[in-house]
Amino acid sequence: MTSPLTGRVALVTGGSRGIGAAIALALAKAGAAVGVNYRARAAEAEAVAATITRGGGRALAIQADVSEGGAVAHMVESVARQLGPVDILVNNAGIAPVRGIDELTEAEFDATLAVNLKSAFLCTQAVLPQMRARRWGRIVNISSGAARGAGAVGVHYNASKAGLEGLTRGYAARLVKEGITVNAVAPSLIETDMVKAGIAQTPARIPLGRFGTAEEVAQVVMMLVGNAYMTGQTVALCGGMAFN
Template sequence: MESSLKSLTGKTALITGGSRGIGRAAALSLAAQGCDVAVNYLNSEEDATSIVRAIEELGRRAYAFRADVSRQQEVESMVKKVQAELGTIDILVNNAGINPSRPFLELDASDWSRTIETNLTSAFLLSQAVIPAMRQQQWGRLVFISSVAAQTGGVVGPHYAASKAGMLGLMHSYANLLAKEGITSNAIAPALIETEMIRKNKNIRPDLIPVGRFGHAEEVADAIAFIASNGYITGQTLNLNGGWYMS
């Protein structure tokens, strides 16, 4: 029987927040599967340049694009540049995110707005920008990197949990609207992946996870590549959390 997993060779992926952590691992994983990769970054130009070189060593094309993905004009400009350099964006990984950490009663409207704009609004703006070309070719993959915080409240705070829960609603809506057009929309909800974001938060410990360790960015990247390779999975949240939240 023929495998349901389709080759990604020749596809183009855009990964937001792609210079470090989960984004970097996803860029390498998709490149290994045959994708050309657009790496979005905001501040880490050196890291973005480094991952571009690593992808090129795998024999794929790669470019780094600086943009604040919470700003519509910058998103639209970046998408046009990616399309000019690499062609239609076939796979969008909405990974950019922040988690301002402070006692929850000290959070203010600025913390809320910045978190919602970076984590959630960006996913909406990017998806809206890439979907028209996906519809034209009747093929596309939208992947939203949410969090266990969307399901349990997490340990960061209500601003972060709300932004990640919003991503699940956004994902469900696109899955429903686009299911008949060859475009899938799915989310991954990781918990405590060992990235710089996690290491900086002293309140986050590996003993919070039933399996007793932090997850690895490469484990999330493998799940992204799997979702992108499967055309029958849509509207789903893959819980990659070491047993923290079971469904």
């Protein structure tokens, strides 16, 4: 049987590890060729791409600081040239410097919004012509429970993820008639390096009793990619800590 995404090309920002790597591998397993974006972790991104190619898929590890417009344009052009036009965009790149309200600096606030929010705008704008040409596209933005709750990182992170969900709804409303869906996934306390670094050392406050996994986030992303009727939605993934 043909895999559901055979012939499609995906681009995953921040795809070298954690949630991004799990999403890249899930997309490849479904048949998509995958551009694995990274900023600094070249070896890890190359390892993800190598895993995909060993399994018979097509992949490209591609460096770009996605908070910079020129770098994004070059990245999207390179993916299109080597893999094909982008059909699926997963905006996963993000930073989360933990800061209290009295120690947060203007530079840290600006950097967090640039990487977590502006990058999604830049990448979306860059791939839209390719999606519009085929009247088919899937855009999934990786948000966070911090978009609606206090969270443990800081107000800069809250603002960046709340903005990302607003961006999701805005694009969804404007692209719905062009065959392009735009949705978000909002994970909370997933067992990644960020959580292990001390944001939540134990899952004691999670009703389910454990941290989520990157693979479980990837499952939700794949559901959104496969659903042509859902758009403008944010899917929470939090082990029962909150309900929409």
